[in-house]
Amino acid sequence: MLEGVKALAKGLGTTFKALTEPRDTIAYPEKRREYSPRFRGKHMLARDEDGHELCVGCGLCEAVCPAQAIRVVAAEAPTEKPVSWTNRYSVDYEVDLIRCIFCGMCEEACPTNAVRLTPFNELAAYNRLDMIADKEELLSPPVRR
Amino acid sequence: MIRLTIDDREITVPEGTMIVDAAAQLGIDVPIYCYHQALGPLGACRICLVQVEKMPKLVTGCTTAVQEGMVVHTRGAAVDKGRKGVLEFLLINHPLDCPVCDKGGECFLQDYTFQYGAPAGRYDEPKIHKLKDAPINDFIIIDQERCVLCQRCVRFMGEYVGEEQLLLEGRGVDTVVATVSHQPMDSQFSGNVIDLCPVGALLSIPYRYKARPWNLEREESVCPHCPVGCTTSVTSREGHVIRVEGRPVAGRNWGWLCDRGRFGYDFGYVEKRLLNALVEGREMSAAESTRTVGRWLDAALTDRGPESVAFLVGGQQTMEEAYQVARFSQEVLPGSRTAMVRTVEGYLPSGLNGSFQDIERADVVVYIGGDPYDAVPVVHLKVRERQRANPGLKVMGVGAYELTRDFHGAKNFTVKPQHQAAFLAYALAQAGTKSQAVEHLASQLGTYVPSLLNPVTPEEIQALGRTLLESEHLVLLWDGKEPEMESVLLALRAAREDATEVLPTFGPSNWRGWERAGIPAHFASLQTIIDDAAQGKISVLFVVGADLLRDYPDREQARRALERVDHVVQVGLFLPEEVQLYHAVVPGAGWSEVYGTYTNMEGRMQVAMATVQPPGQARPLRTYLNSWAHALKKSFVLESEWDPFDDDSGDFVPRESLPELRPVTVPEPSPGTPPGSLRVVGFSLVMEGGMPSEILAPRVPRFPGRISPQDAARLGFSEQGGELQLEGTMGKISVMVAPDRRIPDGILALPYGIHGSPLNQLGEGASVKAVRLEEVSLG
Numbered sequence: 060m061l062e063g064v065k066a067l068a069k070g071l072g073t074t075f076k077a078l079t080e081p082r083d084t085i086a087y088p089e090k091r092r093e094y095s096p097r098f099r100g101k102h103m104l105a106r107d108e109d110g111h112e113l114c115v116g117c118g119l120c121e122a123v124c125p126a127q128a129i130r131v132v133a134a135e136a137p138t139e140k141p142v143s144w145t146n147r148y149s150v151d152y153e154v155d156l157i158r159c160i161f162c163g164m165c166e167e168a169c170p171t172n173a174v175r176l177t178p179f180n181e182l183a184a185y186n187r188l189d190m191i192a193d194k195e196e197l198l199s200p201p202v203r204r
Numbered sequence: 205m206i207r208l209t210i211d212d213r214e215i216t217v218p219e220g221t222m223i224v225d226a227a228a229q230l231g232i233d234v235p236i237y238c239y240h241q242a243l244g245p246l247g248a249c250r251i252c253l254v255q256v257e258k259m260p261k262l263v264t265g266c267t268t269a270v271q272e273g274m275v276v277h278t279r280g281a282a283v284d285k286g287r288k289g290v291l292e293f294l295l296i297n298h299p300l301d302c303p304v305c306d307k308g309g310e311c312f313l314q315d316y317t318f319q320y321g322a323p324a325g326r327y328d329e330p331k332i333h334k335l336k337d338a339p340i341n342d343f344i345i346i347d348q349e350r351c352v353l354c355q356r357c358v359r360f361m362g363e364y365v366g367e368e369q370l371l372l373e374g375r376g377v378d379t380v381v382a383t384v385s386h387q388p389m390d391s392q393f394s395g396n397v398i399d400l401c402p403v404g405a406l407l408s409i410p411y412r413y414k415a416r417p418w419n420l421e422r423e424e425s426v427c428p429h430c431p432v433g434c435t436t437s438v439t440s441r442e443g444h445v446i447r448v449e450g451r452p453v454a455g456r457n458w459g460w461l462c463d464r465g466r467f468g469y470d471f472g473y474v475e476k477r478l479l480n481a482l483v484e485g486r487e488m489s490a491a492e493s494t495r496t497v498g499r500w501l502d503a504a505l506t507d508r509g510p511e512s513v514a515f516l517v518g519g520q521q522t523m524e525e526a527y528q529v530a531r532f533s534q535e536v537l538p539g540s541r542t543a544m545v546r547t548v549e550g551y552l553p554s555g556l557n558g559s560f561q562d563i564e565r566a567d568v569v570v571y572i573g574g575d576p577y578d579a580v581p582v583v584h585l586k587v588r589e590r591q592r593a594n595p596g597l598k599v600m601g602v603g604a605y606e607l608t609r610d611f612h613g614a615k616n617f618t619v620k621p622q623h624q625a626a627f628l629a630y631a632l633a634q635a636g637t638k639s640q641a642v643e644h645l646a647s648q649l650g651t652y653v654p655s656l657l658n659p660v661t662p663e664e665i666q667a668l669g670r671t672l673l674e675s676e677h678l679v680l681l682w683d684g685k686e687p688e689m690e691s692v693l694l695a696l697r698a699a700r701e702d703a704t705e706v707l708p709t710f711g712p713s714n715w716r717g718w719e720r721a722g723i724p725a726h727f728a729s730l731q732t733i734i735d736d737a738a739q740g741k742i743s744v745l746f747v748v749g750a751d752l753l754r755d756y757p758d759r760e761q762a763r764r765a766l767e768r769v770d771h772v773v774q775v776g777l778f779l780p781e782e783v784q785l786y787h788a789v790v791p792g793a794g795w796s797e798v799y800g801t802y803t804n805m806e807g808r809m810q811v812a813m814a815t816v817q818p819p820g821q822a823r824p825l826r827t828y829l830n831s832w833a834h835a836l837k838k839s840f841v842l843e844s845e846w847d848p849f850d851d852d853s854g855d856f857v858p859r860e861s862l863p864e865l866r867p868v869t870v871p872e873p874s875p876g877t878p879p880g881s882l883r884v885v886g887f888s889l890v891m892e893g894g895m896p897s898e899i900l901a902p903r904v905p906r907f908p909g910r911i912s913p914q915d916a917a918r919l920g921f922s923e924q925g926g927e928l929q930l931e932g933t934m935g936k937i938s939v940m941v942a943p944d945r946r947i948p949d950g951i952l953a954l955p956y957g958i959h960g961s962p963l964n965q966l967g968e969g970a971s972v973k974a975v976r977l978e979e980v981s982l983g
């Protein structure tokens with residue numbers, strides 16, 4: 060009996076001590092953390108100063124991706140409206156954010172520095188298909204608040 | 205035999221073997237750009253450097269033949285340094301644009317640079333710029349900056365194919381590969397330079413930017429377009445065929461393809477592809493159509509019995525599919541008949557069938573009826589290769605026009621259409637042999653004396669007969685036009701001491717395979733069915749894969765047949781000509797969509813894998829057969845795949861014993877073509893009459909017909925050609941013709957299966973009145 064009371068007091072003691080300690084959690088989403096500038100979140104496809112897409116659709120990101128999360132379909136770039144800086148571009152570029160392990164290999168493999176991992180990490184959806192980011196989406200990267 | 209040591213391993217190889225080939229036999233990979241076994245050594249690129257003990261410097265492994273006791277090192281500090289140096293030079297002016305290059309991932313310049321090259325270049329000066337992305341014909345694009353000047357492409361076209369359409373232009377660093385006079389390449393073999401180019405300098409236009417080696421699937425296949433049955437590998441990405449490449453088979457072929465086979469793979473995706481069933485003019489699902497067809501079959505069985513049902517197989521069906529048709533006909537509808545759709549009437553007994561190995565040994569090659577370049581293109585390359593190895597090879601042509609192209613010392617006997625069998629029989633008889641078979645043949649010739657269209661002396665005819673009888677390795681390529689030729693060939697075989705090898709150049713490409721599967725191959729079987737149909741004796745006619753009106757030699761009779769049959773059901777990839785004559789057209793699956801075996805002109809069976817799903821409602825044939833049987837409440841179980849391969853003959857269909865000799869028809873002395881008339885001769889042309897292809901469209905000849913330059917001048921055509929109007933019994937038809945110096949006066953050569961089928965409307969050998977169609981002025 061006495062043993063029991065002792066143990067209870069000890070337990071509660073720990074609990075009440077923790078109440079006064081500084082907190083490790085924050086009140087997300089009202090508050091957000093600062094991340095390291097090298098944090099690897101959702102992908103983006105970059106453009107050059109003139110607004111031309113940098114991606115040439117070489118598919119190296121696709122090849123290097125250990126999770127096979129990327130699909131690239133290349134094509135000859137349209138000539139009437141220059142979207143690409145060269146004559147080859149990607150018509151389709153998809154990243155499956157469920158498969159992606161955010162290792163950053165794609166970023167490293169990209170010869171034109173087109174695919175980059177942004178710090179954006181708020182990845183949630185009600186639907187699996189919504190977790191596949193297409194080219195449109197990747198060209199206009201979301202900004203982390 | 206020579207013994208040598210390569211990388212501490214001993215090997216014995218025949219004299220004259222190059223070091224690189226000896227190393228390859230040991231599984232040691234020596235890098236190579238310019239060398240190719242079929243083209244021979246050149247020593248232009250220096251990447252194959254190896255070290256040979258007791259030799260002061262590194263040597264090129266591709267130009268150095270092995271010697272007794274040689275000790276070779278293919279790796280080591282000296283060798284690696286040498287290769288590194290070579291690569292550094294090769295890369296000095298290279299644009300390093302791998303990310304936008306289609307070769308990326310399967311490029312030997314990338315591979316060897318990774319293996320042997322320097323991590324970074326030392327060359328800071330501006331690079332020399334050359335032509336990039338420039339088409340050299342409708343299928344191939346050149347990037348001169350990426351070229352390593354190995355000259356494989358130039359040598360292949362010039363030395364191997366014998367059509368010099370590529371050359372090296374300029375000097376030193378400015379050297380580039382270009383087409384002759386900067387004109388587009390029009391060789392039938394142009395596509396091979398894509399496979400040959402070790403780097404990304406020559407690339408395919410239809411495959412441009414379509415895929416990377418890591419996101420595509422490659423399956424082994426066989427080209428279905430002509431009877432050669434070249435071995436290919438089919439590349440697909442995301443369920444679409446996007447490329448066909450040649451697949452070399454060691455010791456058998458180099459993997460060459462003609463442009464038909466390499467670029468004509470898009471027939472599955474053309475607009476004409478049938479995606480839904482069409483029953484009595486109404487589109488419906490394939491499943492619904494099977495119930496309707498089942499009802500027709502049921503009615504035919506109860507009213508008129510199974511004898512009123514017939515199956516015709518044509519097109520590109522696999523052997524397995526033909527077998528399924530044969531079994532369906534025997535088991536579900538016993539009493540029904542099958543036949544295959546043929547364009548020519550000849551038949552070749554399998555006992556006479558030769559193989560491509562026979563061409564590699566040949567002393568004499570005789571073309572009968574047609575030019576292999578048109579009908580079976582890659583065989584032309586095989587004969588050329590033989591002439592390179594054996595310059596004494598005699599090539600002879602017996603046909604209605606000149607067949608032998610530019611073979612050295614070729615001899616042509618230009619014989620009137622339908623006289624070829626009699627002519628060859630005559631030549632054999634003149635040779636003075638004691639052979640009974642030939643005497644038997646000669647006795648049927650009576651007083652026949654051939655009159656040729658080109659100047660030939662009687663001695664030359666006699667010499668031809670003797671060559672046929674006496675040459676040790678004789679190969680004949682026969683186009684199947686004259687059925688009587690079969691007897692001449694049999695007699696020749698009987699009279700010769702050495703083997704007589706005949707290669708049939710006629711289609712359909714898989715006919716020998718269907719024959720093995722149980723579909724009668726003789727023209728007579730087809731003819732009886734068509735004639736019975738025309739007399740209203742057939743109630744349900746299934747046409748599988750063929751376009752009857754286009755392919756049957758007598759278009760009028762085929763139309764009558766289709767008109768009199770109660771229900772014509774077509775299973776195929778495309779709508780047939782005059783689709784209103786068919787009661788049901790159901791979409792079938794074809795090459796690259798179904799696994800199957802094809803038999804080529806050698807009688808060799810080769811397996812083609814399925815790579816993609818059939819589009820739309822298209823179904824494999826067995827699905828239809830099963831559901832038709834189901835509709836008849838009959839069981840039709842195809843428990844297992846049929847295995848066509850034979851225990852004794854391996855890859856080859858078993859050769860059967862030879863049939864009896866049959867009489868040769870002696871042609872009536874033909875009443876000379878009246879002035880202004882032309883005599884029609886058919887020939888097969890791979891670019892015409894097969895599967896539709898959008899990629900190939902620019903290469904399909906605009907003027908498929910051929911007439912002599914004199915006739916062209918008489919009719920008032922320019923050198924380019926024009927539209928000819930023909931008048932015969934069938935009314936008026938017009939065809940596009942061009943002058944060709946190989947055609948004798950009075951002959952009009954027309955390919956099978958061209959649009960509007962003038963050939964089977966006119967009839968083989970018909971004499972037609974021809975006039976030039978006045979140019980219709982526009983507006």
Ligand code: SF4
Pocket residue numbers: 350351352353354355356357358381400401402403405406
């Ligand atoms: S184009 Fe290709 S095959 Fe031709 S010489 Fe250049 S590298 Fe060789």
Ligand code: SF4
Pocket residue numbers: 427428429430431432433434460461462463464465466580581582583890
């Ligand atoms: S020669 Fe015949 S089999 Fe070979 S690629 Fe050409 S069409 Fe196909």
Ligand code: FES
Pocket residue numbers: 235236237238239246247248249250251252253264265266267
């Ligand atoms: S491969 Fe030997 S020199 Fe080119």
